[in-house]
C-alpha cells in the first residue's frame with residue numbers, strides 16, 4: 060500500500076515523498092505519514108478499504124474542524140479510486156502527538172484534567188445543533204423527530220446483525236435479543252430528544268492525541284457516522300479503551316444532565332452500532348465482547364420493565 064501512497068503524493072504535489080511510514084489502521088482504512096521535501100512537509104494519507112468513505116470523512120472532518128475546541132486535521136484533498144490507485148484516499152494535516160488510548164503513566168488527577176478538556180470539546184460539538192433536524196450532514200430533508208430517524212437506522216443495523224447470525228457469526232441469543240429490543244424501540248426511546256446535536260460518532264481515546272509531554276490534548280481524529288443525532292449516542296464510546304481512567308463519562312454527566320433512559324439507550328446504541336461495524340467492515344464479531352454488550356442491554360430491558 061505504501062506504493063499507492065507515493066503515487067497519491069506524486070500526482071498531487073509533483074514530487075515523490077522522502078519517506079512513507081505506516082501509522083496504523085482499523086476496520087475501514089490504513090493510515091500513513093508521508094514526508095515531503097517541500098510544504099506541507101508532512102501529510103497523512105488515509106487509504107480506505109471501501110469506496111465512498113473518504114468523501115464522507117472529508118465532509119465530517121470539515122464540519123467538526125470548524126466547531127471544535129481541540130485541533131483537528133485540516134483536509135488537504137480527497138482522491139477517488141481509479142485504475143491507477145484502487146483505494147479512495149484522503150490527505151490531511153499531520154497532528155503531532157501520541158495516542159491517548161495507549162498506556163499513559165500519569166496520576167489519576169492529571170488524567171482527569173486531560174479528560175475534562177476532552178469533555179469540553181465534546182460538549183461544544185453537542186451544543187452545535189441543526190435547527191432543521193436530525194440526520195446526515197447536508198441532508199436535504201432532515202427529520203424533525205429523532206426516533207423516526209433512528210428507527211430506520213437501527214432497522215438497517217438489525218438486518219446486518221441478521222446476516223451475521225444467518226452466516227453463523229453471531230450467537231442466536233444475541234440476535235434474538237436485538238430483534239426483541241427493536242420490536243420495543245418505542246418503549247426504549249420513550250422520551251423525545253430535544254436537540255439535533257453534532258456527534259463525532261467514534262469519540263474514544265484511540266481517536267484522541269496527547270502531546271509528547273502529556274501536558275495537553277493535542278488533537279482529535281477519525282470521526283465515523285458523524286451527523287446530527289441524539290447527543291447521548293456519542294457516549295458509549297467514552298467507556299471504550301481507557302476512557303474510564305480519564306473519567307470521561309463521569310465528567311460528562313457532571314456537566315450535562317443525562318436523560319432518565321440514558322443507561323437503556325446507551326446499551327442499545329452500543330450493541331446495534333457495533334454489529335453494524337462488524338458487518339460493514341467484514342470483521343467477525345468478537346464473541347465475548349458482543350455477549351457482554353447484549354447482556355448489558357438485557358439487564359436494562361428488564362430494569363425498565365420492557366422484557
Ligand SMILES: Nc1ncnc2c1ncn2[C@@H]1O[C@H](COP(=O)(O)OP(=O)(O)OP(=O)(O)O)[C@@H](O)[C@H]1O
Pocket residue numbers: 082083084085086087088089090103105132151152153154155158265266280281283
Ligand atoms: N491526522 C493525523 N495526524 C497524526 N496522526 C494520525 C492522523 N490520523 C491518523 N493518525 C494516526 O494513525 C492511526 C490510525 O488512524 P485512524 O484512527 O484514522 O485510522 P483507522 O483506525 O484505520 O480508522 P478506521 O477506524 O476508520 O478504520 C491513529 O491512531 C493515529 O495514531
